[in-house]
Amino acid sequence: MSRAVATLDERLSALGEAADLGRNRLPDGPVDTAEAAVRAAGERRSLSAEHTVVGFFGATGSGKSSLFNALTGRDLARVAATRPTTSEPLAAVWGVRHGQGLGGGPDADGTGEGGGAAALLDWLGVTRRHLLDEAPVLDGGRSGFLGIGHKDGADATGLILLDLPDIDSVELNNREITSKLAGHVDVLVWVVDPEKYADAVIHRDFLATMGSHAAVTLVLLNQVDRLTVADRDTVLASLRHMLTGHGLADVRVLPVSARTGEGLDEVGRQLASIVAARGAAVERLGADVAARADDLSAASGTGDPAGVTDGLEHRLGKDLAVAGGVPAVVRAVEGSYRLRSAKQTSWPVLRWMHSFRADPLRRLHLMPERASARRDRDEIERDPAVHRTSLPTRTGTQRAVVEGAVRTVVTEASAGAPEPWAASIRRAGRAELDAVPDAVDQAISATDLGAAQGSWWWPVLNVLQWLALLTAVVGAGWLGLLALAVYLQFALPPAPSVEGFPIPTLLLVGGLALGLLLALLAVPLTRWTAAARGRRARRRLEESTTAVGRRLVVDPVTAEIERYHRFQSAIGTAAGTSARGRGRARR
Structure with a gap:
């Protein structure tokens, strides 16, 4: 089933989400630019949707101001041979009703065409404005302004034409204005001349970055009247080849002459059709979103992080257990059981000897304390946030084991991810590294080892x-x-016997032999059960240390990988394509 094409609102929202997800992971430049594009799009969409802003861009001497005047039919733009020629933006607005101005005041409240244009031009920072309220529809069916007459019924009402400063102006402020408006106008008209059509400034700084803007871009080769037919074809072919290299193979290239009027009718028809469609602003914003999404994608790179497998998580838990002293705790569990078993099952006459031996678990503060005043002898609850073990202080080797275990997890989990995200995954996994040893100690202290339980x-x-x-x-x-x-010379009957053996002797020897036999029987039982208790304690402790590793290492790593997946999905939506591959899940 094909996925429905995302709307512009959805794409803008996705671009904003991608920028937010990429913050502090990707370089600030692409992220800031994407956020600025989202803000600018929101501002543009809040302004007039009935107006289409067409900007004329070009280098010094390209003749864009002459073209501007030719299309308006008035000498509005200053034309000169000195630099700079156009020093500030100039706007010509069509379709404004009589009596409505383009300045501030009651006419600029946005309720009418004039007000809508005024707010839009204020946002663009264009203060020089001219109203042309008698054009473009010319009577008599003649080909009139913009090449439009009654014969085709086209109407360019709502067109805002801008003549902008030269892109190679010697004035830095002029270049900044042009660069800003290049990112805000709805339609970009690039005016070049036969001598400077390959100028590095226009191609490197502008056209090369607008591969996704072909639908709202028009290139005019001006001054073609100075070329022979053969030279014209050569220059047009070269220009189209250069545009193709910028990803603008589909852009419209028109040969024109402001001096002779050649090609102006076609320019008028092209602009009129764009304005009549009322879709240039949306097209431009969509192209901006796609371009910014491509910038973020290029900054991010693509890949598929391996993630944290169950085996990797369990290995981390075992490594943390070793570093946290679990083997010593397991030995203490076994030793504690053997000691308590000897106190219960050894020969009663010799049991007092075991009272001199200290319980290994008590030395580690891991034996549950009992309330001596209570009859039911319940265990006192232990608060793991307060209680600590008395395991030996962590050595440098043990700390190295923790660092190595965490490093292994973050390295294997980030494998396959693009470098910016691989670095963020590694940072996320190591963020709580200093807290791991103490958390492991708390986990060991809080683990129920079953140490107080005896055997049936x-x-x-x-x-x-x-x-x-x-x-x-x-x-x-x-x-x-x-x-x-006998010693006192009392005559007593002989002791009864069994098969010739006196019963008192049998009782003494039999009692001693049975006690020894029971003590010998208890030894293997105690060892086997102690080993089983040790294995159970190890399993519980490793589950506890695995939980610590999951909370402090695995979960942050997994969250960062999911963040990367959401970023990729948002980039796909913003670019207008289906969601990118989500990668392998952790489980």
Whole structure:
């Protein structure tokens, strides 16, 4: 399904969006120019839509003022051989009703043609104005002013013709006025002469930058009466070739002579048709938008950023985990479990020995504190913004790991992007680099390691150990009683036996053997479970550090890539083409 062509309002909005998105990413020149074009277009569209401004541009000696006078039928413009000739813009306005002026006051309120023209000329900065209210429609069907008569019914009402200072004026202010108005008039008429039609100023500074303005550009080769037919064809061919090189292959080139009147009828018809269509202003604004969009596109370049893949994000999380001391935390989780398991499952007589060992997690301030005054012994809530771990201070190597991990992400994510945007993607990813170590420490402190949880088999072995100890104590006590009776010469019946083994002896030996066996059984169980707890803690910690990397590195990078995609889409809309490729998504 083809995409509907964007309206001028949509294109202007897209150009403004592209300039805003490119700010601080692209050079200021193209961005400022695009914003200025959007402002100027808004101002032009708020002014009269019934008037078409046609500007005559040319170098000294091209005869544009003579052409201006010939077309108006009056000697309005000053013609001289000295420089500068035209020192300030001069306007001729047609279609203004009698009694309406072009100056300020009640006639310039914009309600009538005169007022609309006045506001438009005020905006252009043109103060010298002439009203021509009896033309252009001439009676009798004769070919009259602008080559228009009753026979074709054309009407140039609303035409504003400007004679502008020379583009190569020796006065800097004159050149600035001409450059400004070249960006504001609706139709650009470039007047050249046979001797200076290839002048570098007009081609380099003006025509070469207006490849998108062919629809509102007219080139007049003046003074052709001075050329032979062969020379005329040669000059016209050369001029058209140069215009083609500027992207203006479709521009209309007309040979004219202000002195003899040759070609003026055709110029009049061309201008009249443009004015009658009432679309030159929109055409010009559309061409400006396309040109500024091309400038932004050239400043930006094209490409497809690789983005951040899931694998790259997970690798960043693992690197941050290593730099943040997660391996030490995992070892502490395993050591803490082994210590607490020994206190629950080792031989009760020797458990006091484990009380001298410090819990590794407590040393790191990662063991959840418990409220001793509460019966349910719930864990006290920890505020990660307040609590910190007691992991060793980050070394230069660990900081280098963080910087290297972030650098890898931003480099791979920006791969394929044009350089201005690749640089902005890298800046976005590194903007919070200094905050990463502290954020990782907070994430580790806030992670639920499950450190306070025991194992289901601890109570079982604990009960069995106490039963084994009780059995051994009973056996030892029985044997002790028998020994004491013998020592005191009391006659006691012999202890019962099983298969020739006295039961007291069996109780003592069996209790001790069972306790040792249970202690040996607890060793592999403890090691296997501690390793599992370590793996679970590592997974949770890496999820936490990955979240930190996503928040401080990946999300800014992704947001900058999305900004680039929106910029490209806006450029496509502003240029009047379909949206550019959006590139690969991160997920």
